[in-house]
Amino acid sequence: MVDLQKFIDEQYSIVEINNTIAPELHRRYNTKRGLRNEDGTGVLIGLTEIGEVHAYIMVDGEKIPQQGKLFYRGYEVSELVKGYKQEKRFGFEEVAYLLIFGELPNESKLKTFNEILGQYRTLPHGFTEDMILKAPSSDIMNKLARSVLTCYSYDNNPDDIEITNVLRQSIELTSRFPIMAAYGYQAKAHFYDNKSLYIHLPQEHLSTAENFLYMIRPDNQYTELEAEILDLNLIIHAEHGGGNNSAFTTHVVSSTDTDTYSAIAAAVGALKGPKHGGANIKVMNMMDDIKRNVKDWSNGRLLEDYLVKIVKKEAYDKSGLIYGIGHAVYTLSDPRSVLLKEKATELAKEKGMEEELNLYFDIEKLAPNILAEVRGITDVRTANVDFYSGFVYDMLNIPRELYTPLFAIARIPGWCAHRIEEIVSGGKIIRPAYKNVAAKQRYIPLNER
Numbered sequence: 504m505v506d507l508q509k510f511i512d513e514q515y516s517i518v519e520i521n522n523t524i525a526p527e528l529h530r531r532y533n534t535k536r537g538l539r540n541e542d543g544t545g546v547l548i549g550l551t552e553i554g555e556v557h558a559y560i561m562v563d564g565e566k567i568p569q570q571g572k573l574f575y576r577g578y579e580v581s582e583l584v585k586g587y588k589q590e591k592r593f594g595f596e597e598v599a600y601l602l603i604f605g606e607l608p609n610e611s612k613l614k615t616f617n618e619i620l621g622q623y624r625t626l627p628h629g630f631t632e633d634m635i636l637k638a639p640s641s642d643i644m645n646k647l648a649r650s651v652l653t654c655y656s657y658d659n660n661p662d663d664i665e666i667t668n669v670l671r672q673s674i675e676l677t678s679r680f681p682i683m684a685a686y687g688y689q690a691k692a693h694f695y696d697n698k699s700l701y702i703h704l705p706q707e708h709l710s711t712a713e714n715f716l717y718m719i720r721p722d723n724q725y726t727e728l729e730a731e732i733l734d735l736n737l738i739i740h741a742e743h744g745g746g747n748n749s750a751f752t753t754h755v756v757s758s759t760d761t762d763t764y765s766a767i768a769a770a771v772g773a774l775k776g777p778k779h780g781g782a783n784i785k786v787m788n789m790m791d792d793i794k795r796n797v798k799d800w801s802n803g804r805l806l807e808d809y810l811v812k813i814v815k816k817e818a819y820d821k822s823g824l825i826y827g828i829g830h831a832v833y834t835l836s837d838p839r840s841v842l843l844k845e846k847a848t849e850l851a852k853e854k855g856m857e858e859e860l861n862l863y864f865d866i867e868k869l870a871p872n873i874l875a876e877v878r879g880i881t882d883v884r885t886a887n888v889d890f891y892s893g894f895v896y897d898m899l900n901i902p903r904e905l906y907t908p909l910f911a912i913a914r915i916p917g918w919c920a921h922r923i924e925e926i927v928s929g930g931k932i933i934r935p936a937y938k939n940v941a942a943k944q945r946y947i948p949l950n951e952r
């Protein structure tokens with residue numbers, strides 16, 4: 504038998520050579536790498552009425568950084584959060600309604616929508632046994648993507664892209680995502696980590712946040728505060744404009760007129776990446792790595808030295824990234840990270856985890872200077888939504904492998920809203936250009952190579 508690894512080791516160098524495009528060619532052909540303009544702003548390729556990310560203003564063609572603001576359908580997210588708090592109610596379901604239907608519901612519409620979300624909080628007959636328990640995965644995002652694709656087989660009308668049908672699929676997915684993630688997690692805990700198996704029945708009359716905590720806890724118990732904080736997390740993760748990688752993926756895939764499950768599974772795959780939603784797990788693993796390798800992590804000098812090693816690709820995962828820091832759009836601040844920092848501070852005081860919290864504060868402060876000094880990068884200034892979210896989940900005793908799935912549970916209404924907008928207002932297959940810069944070759948007979 505031929506040794507595959509040996510073959511790959513021999514071939515590796517040619518693959519690297521044959522896939523390297525010289526950076527100066529990008530300048531020559533003025534390509535928009537990463538769909539970005541020279542100044543780092545995104546190339547304007549579409550219009551949306553769903554999410555708006557406000558991060559800078561342009562004055563005489565110059566980008567002037569601003570404190571970040573986030574709007575859903577024109578409503579500032581911080582105001583929505585304040586409203587739900589004042590009215591002492593959960594907000595995620597209302598945010599899902601707002602994103603999908605485009606306006607805030609009145610009391611009776613919200614009641615009906617909550618009832619529908621509760622009723623559809625169930626998986627088709629046989630799904631849990633055949634899809635979740637018989638085919639577990641060590642990675643819950645992988646399990647989620649496969650579960651979404653499997654929904655196709657349980658849908659009597661999967662390919663119809665009439666809006667009424669896509670709305671039905673969107674609502675069903677919003678209801679089902681938390682169950683698919685919770686069961687995927689329970690299967691992983693049992694089959695991979697040797698823990699007891701808990702398949703709790705979803706609760707129709709609970710909020711999304713409460714039901715999720717109910718389903719992942721062996722004893723179904725959670726406190727009001729835990730549910731309130733999880734609800735806040737779901738609200739602030741629900742949407743981030745048309746250009747964020749997973750929403751844009753949804754637009755790209757939806758623009759082919761394919762089915763909802765194909766588009767949403769692709770979005771899940773995009774969100775899983777460590778430069779996108781997967782960063783929340785990477786942050787936590789990075790913190791563990793720092794605590795293991797920095798003797799006294801309250802010592803600024805020692806911490807700085809280690810962060811320099813991370814940026815120089817000598818430590819942690821050798822990617823050179825300080826996870827949770829930087830953002831493709833936000834400049835001075837990410838409003839969600841500001842909110843989560845407040846929550847993390849409150850919780851850390853309550854749980855006696857201030858020492859750990861200070862490590863986060865120190866990294867947030869040190870990272871921009873280190874990037875400037877080591878890499879000459881001067882415009883990475885903010886912690887992003889993934890920086891404090893894992894720490895908050897950790898204090899809520901939510902298992903780490905569920906951090907990115909929770910992001911997906913929150914973002915499903917945002918993705919569905921973008922899919923609907925693409926179907927209603929897009930209508931053109933998304934197809935940018937790649938210039939081929941390879942030299943032309945003539946065929947050489949096999950025995951002459």
Ligand SMILES: CC(=O)SCCNC(=O)CCNC(=O)[C@H](O)C(C)(C)COP(=O)(O)OP(=O)(O)OC[C@H]1O[C@@H](n2cnc3c(N)ncnc32)[C@H](O)[C@@H]1OP(=O)(O)O
Binds near residue numbers: 543778780814823831
């Ligand atoms: C939900 C979300 O998706 S939020 C983002 C979650 N991701 C992370 O936290 C991962 C760490 N951060 C990053 O990788 C980046 O900041 C991103 C992916 C979020 C944004 O990247 P970009 O849009 O390329 O940011 P920007 O244009 O400001 O980056 C400039 C340079 O700084 C580098 N940089 C940005 N952030 C970091 C960081 N945290 N650590 C090290 N280098 C960084 C970029 O890689 C880029 O380098 P390059 O020119 O060699 O490609």
Ligand SMILES: O=C([O-])CC(=O)C(=O)O
Binds near residue numbers: 832
């Ligand atoms: O907008 C982006 O590039 C990343 C994203 O989805 C977010 O920050 O929530």
